[in-house]
Amino acid sequence: MEQPIRILLVEDNDIYRSSLELLLGMYEGLAVVGSVIEGTAAAAAAVRLRADVVLIDLRLPSGDGVEATAAVLAARPEAAVVCLTAEATDADRAAVRAAGAVGLVEKGQPIEDLVAGVKRAAKERAGA
Numbered sequence: 001m002e003q004p005i006r007i008l009l010v011e012d013n014d015i016y017r018s019s020l021e022l023l024l025g026m027y028e029g030l031a032v033v034g035s036v037i038e039g040t041a042a043a044a045a046a047v048r049l050r051a052d053v054v055l056i057d058l059r060l061p062s063g064d065g066v067e068a069t070a071a072v073l074a075a076r077p078e079a080a081v082v083c084l085t086a087e088a089t090d091a092d093r094a095a096v097r098a099a100g101a102v103g104l105v106e107k108g109q110p111i112e113d114l115v116a117g118v119k120r121a122a123k124e125r126a127g128a
Helices: 014-025 039-048 065-075 090-099 111-127
Strands: 005-010 030-036 053-057 080-085 103-106
Touching (some): 005 039, 014 030, 014 111, 039 053, 039 065, 053 065, 065 080, 065 090, 080 111, 103 111
16 A cells, blocks of 8 residues: 655645645545644654645745745755645746745645645656
8 A cells, every 4th residue: 555645734824724634634645744834834844744745825924935845845855845825926936936846726726636736746756
């Protein structure tokens, strides 16, 4: 049996974070191993929890998603980062890609799109 994809959530909205934990936990092959509410805590948590994929909110109160993405990948280069956002400009998309994120998913998309993005990110990172 294959190991599940270990997911770390970096999201400051309690309701959205809890919903994601619940929904992602319903999919076979995915395991939410932890969550943090601040971008500044993301890198240490990714290392400690051995995250395969880190879902990072683009807009965070302490350290934005671009900074958190760069910090996570510096600390745990074998992880893949997917940013989450309610809305993103072309500049936002370019910034998260430049920081090393493999994708950006809008929060209004169906959960299946996020699940597919997580699986794609894990596969891309494993093949890197």
